[in-house]
Amino acid sequence: MSDTMTPGALVPGPDCARYASVLPVLAQGGADEATLASARAHIVGCAYCASQLAAYDALDAALARQYGGSTGSPAMDVAAIMRLADLDEPPNVLLDDLDEPPEETRTRHAHAPRRPTRRLADLAGIAAAILIVIAVVALLLSHTGFSRQAGPRKATPAPSVTAPAQPTVSATTGPAAALSFASVHMVSPAVGWAATNDGLERTTDGGVRWTRVTPQRAQLSVSPPLDVISGSEAWVADAQSPCARIWHTTDGGQSWAVSSIPRSQVQTGAMPICSAPTFVDAQHGWMMESLGAAAGSEGVAIFRTADGGQTWSETSDAMYTTNAGPGALPFGGDKTGIAFVNASTGWVTGTSPAPGTWLYVTHDGGKTWSQQTLPLPAGVTGPGQAVTHPPVFFSLRYGVLPVDFQSQASKTYFYVTHDAGQTWTPTQAVPSGQWSLADASHWWVVSGNTLYLSTDEGQSWMQIEPNAVFNNVTSLDMVSADVGFAIDMSSNSGTGSLIKTTDGGHTWTKVDAVSG
Amino acid sequence: MATSPATTAAQTRLTGMVERYQGALFAFLRGVLGDEEQARDLTQDVFCDAWRALLRNMMPLASDAPEPVIRQWLFRTAYHRAMSALRRRRIVRWEPLDDPEEASLTPKIAVPSFESVVVEEAALRSALERLAPPDVACLLLRVVHGLTAAETAAILSTSVEATNKRLSRAKQRLLLAYTRENGGKEGAR
Numbered sequence: 194m195s196d197t198m199t200p201g202a203l204v205p206g207p208d209c210a211r212y213a214s215v216l217p218v219l220a221q222g223g224a225d226e227a228t229l230a231s232a233r234a235h236i237v238g239c240a241y242c243a244s245q246l247a248a249y250d251a252l253d254a255a256l257a258r259q260y261g262g263s264t265g266s267p268a269m270d271v272a273a274i275m276r277l278a279d280l281d282e283p284p285n286v287l288l289d290d291l292d293e294p295p296e297e298t299r300t301r302h303a304h305a306p307r308r309p310t311r312r313l314a315d316l317a318g319i320a321a322a323i324l325i326v327i328a329v330v331a332l333l334l335s336h337t338g339f340s341r342q343a344g345p346r347k348a349t350p351a352p353s354v355t356a357p358a359q360p361t362v363s364a365t366t367g368p369a370a371a372l373s374f375a376s377v378h379m380v381s382p383a384v385g386w387a388a389t390n391d392g393l394e395r396t397t398d399g400g401v402r403w404t405r406v407t408p409q410r411a412q413l414s415v416s417p418p419l420d421v422i423s424g425s426e427a428w429v430a431d432a433q434s435p436c437a438r439i440w441h442t443t444d445g446g447q448s449w450a451v452s453s454i455p456r457s458q459v460q461t462g463a464m465p466i467c468s469a470p471t472f473v474d475a476q477h478g479w480m481m482e483s484l485g486a487a488a489g490s491e492g493v494a495i496f497r498t499a500d501g502g503q504t505w506s507e508t509s510d511a512m513y514t515t516n517a518g519p520g521a522l523p524f525g526g527d528k529t530g531i532a533f534v535n536a537s538t539g540w541v542t543g544t545s546p547a548p549g550t551w552l553y554v555t556h557d558g559g560k561t562w563s564q565q566t567l568p569l570p571a572g573v574t575g576p577g578q579a580v581t582h583p584p585v586f587f588s589l590r591y592g593v594l595p596v597d598f599q600s601q602a603s604k605t606y607f608y609v610t611h612d613a614g615q616t617w618t619p620t621q622a623v624p625s626g627q628w629s630l631a632d633a634s635h636w637w638v639v640s641g642n643t644l645y646l647s648t649d650e651g652q653s654w655m656q657i658e659p660n661a662v663f664n665n666v667t668s669l670d671m672v673s674a675d676v677g678f679a680i681d682m683s684s685n686s687g688t689g690s691l692i693k694t695t696d697g698g699h700t701w702t703k704v705d706a707v708s709g
Numbered sequence: 710m711a712t713s714p715a716t717t718a719a720q721t722r723l724t725g726m727v728e729r730y731q732g733a734l735f736a737f738l739r740g741v742l743g744d745e746e747q748a749r750d751l752t753q754d755v756f757c758d759a760w761r762a763l764l765r766n767m768m769p770l771a772s773d774a775p776e777p778v779i780r781q782w783l784f785r786t787a788y789h790r791a792m793s794a795l796r797r798r799r800i801v802r803w804e805p806l807d808d809p810e811e812a813s814l815t816p817k818i819a820v821p822s823f824e825s826v827v828v829e830e831a832a833l834r835s836a837l838e839r840l841a842p843p844d845v846a847c848l849l850l851r852v853v854h855g856l857t858a859a860e861t862a863a864i865l866s867t868s869v870e871a872t873n874k875r876l877s878r879a880k881q882r883l884l885l886a887y888t889r890e891n892g893g894k895e896g897a898r
Contacts, residue, residue, distance in 0.1 A: 217880035218876050220852075221852065224873060249884065252880060252883060252887065253852050255833055256849065260737070268731070269752065416870060
């Protein structure tokens with residue numbers, strides 16, 4: 194091993210932070226090709242990252258040696274297995290006792306959002322739920338949207354580029370093709386949007402036929418940050434180095450306008466990963482860019498628009514290179530998202546060791562931030578991890594802020610506010626999973642293959658055992674008290690199937706969705 | 710024991726599965742659970758599940774199921790059984806390695822020579838115990854057993870993106886934990 198790898202001998206350069214999360218997965222190809230290629234090119238000339246990569250390779254080798262399955266094989270007796278199987282559990286147990294996945298399954302919210310990944314896992318699921326609520330709120334309040342994304346630090350003159358609306362690919366004319374869904378965002382039982390293996394799709398018949406509406410020049414990820422305002426209006430962000438781009442449609446995806454997010458003042462060179470923008474009215478919106486994460490810390494930059502997304506300026510940031518003085522967001526803590534209740538007050542959420550919670554609030558549109566302390570639910574203690582998620586508002590004062598407490602068992606507490614977020618009160622816990630807040634009085638959580646429903650603002654939860662079609666759900670999107678959609682990933686082929694309920698989650702049927 | 714042709718065929722398939730996967734499943738469960746005896750028991754339980762499925766020709770273990778599907782089914786069953794066992798055992802340790810104060814320093818930390826560290830099972834086990842069980846499962850599936858991100862995502866009931874992110878963070882945390890465990894032994898190859 195090189196002498197240069199001795200502790201303290203090497204220090205990272207200015208570009209190293211952008212590769213901190215790529216190096217661990219380089220051997221497994223755990224990123225898109227462009228990112229992997231960029232990392233490999235960087236390593237050639239960077240002794241620090243080369244040493245880190247060597248450490249990860251050695252770690253892989255150690256894991257393979259110790260857990261490769263070549264030692265300690267149990268020498269199972271097949272006859273004994275068959276006897277035990279006959280004696281033991283009933284025939285249909287199989288995966289039925291497998292309860293909920295222990296941790297965040299929320300693709301969209303946890304991940305898709307802050308960086309198109311955050312769990313939520315997470316994010317696909319949570320994001321969908323939040324987006325649905327957002328859509329509902331938007332309809333109620335005339336024009337409101339919430340999303341999260343990041344951006345750099347000081348307010349700069351927003352040199353964004355606004356392009357004329359670009360015609361997009363409309364309905365395909367070829368034979369109908371089956372779709373694999375990553376996330377679904379319905380605004381009514383008939384109309385909605387979805388991210389699929391083929392890009393962005395839109396339906397007007399309850400999910401059977403979908404029309405491809407991907408912006409023609411967009412470079413969308415598999416589950417892109419998507420903020421659905423209504424059946425005709427949506428925002429989607431793509432990854433375009435060195436700056437992210439925001440696409441906006443108001444005609445159901447027939448045409449899109451694009452604007453670029455300016456480069457953050459603290460951007461280290463990493464391709465920014467942004468969430469969808471979040472709007473409180475037709476003009477004012479925010480987005481948060483992830484500038485790279487490492488070991489529980491994450492650099493972010495927050496941008497704001499005051500002209501409906503045509504131009505964006507950086508309002509604040511958090512990076513290890515910046516001085517986290519009063520009013521600044523800390524670099525420490527994984528950020529899970531951003532949400533605003535009005536043009537001045539909003540929150541950035543994230544993770545922290547329990548029993549503490551990571552929640553920062555701004556009252557000046559995102560320029561300065563201060564920590565907001567949440568009361569701890571009874572019985573919750575450390576150690577463990579607490580994960581706050583962007584609040585969702587049903588009115589200008591009434592909102593919900595989900596918090597996962599992950600320790601021996603993962604539970605989610607929906608904190609409620611009736612004073613626009615000045616105070617938050619925890620409600621009854623429910624096993625963690627993805628959630629969908631159909632309206633102010635119908636909150637749904639899917640944990641494992643079980644659905645939980647609260648109709649009293651989280652004061653109590655009713656357990657629902659759906660039929661077998663509801664299996665391995667990764668995205669839940671309840672449109673009303675009766676109608677909802679979900680994505681079933683149980684096919685083993687990695688294909689996400691669209692399933693639907695019309696009886697409040699008890700009975701689900703597969704939707705034979707096709708594009709074209 | 711039933712001796713119909715279908716049962717005989719199912720038994721043949723079970724025998725093949727046991728031969729091919731008992732070592733891998735046992736190692737996977739040992740890594741996630743940190744307990745050899747329990748890993749042995751759950752490995753057996755997984756094959757019991759498989760036998761019931763085979764007898765009923767249930768999807769996805771129907772007679773024409775391709776090998777990757779079988780493998781994914783077995784690991785998914787093993788993962789869920791492990792998680793259920795851990796919940797019952799209630800000894801899951803979630804020791805946060807990422808407190809903000811410490812994590813904020815991470816980008817400036819020069820990683821010690823990992824290869825110069827004595828790789829010993831006890832130290833690796835101790836480091837793995839400081840990770841969340843789903844992180845351990847993700848690590849083992851991707852790094853040790855070579856499953857794809859899509860396969861791992863299906864097993865962990867999450868997305869490919871979330872899986873890649875989990876893998877990245879799990880490795881960072883494991884390296885940090887392992888380095889701590891071996892803080893006084895560096896260079897003692």
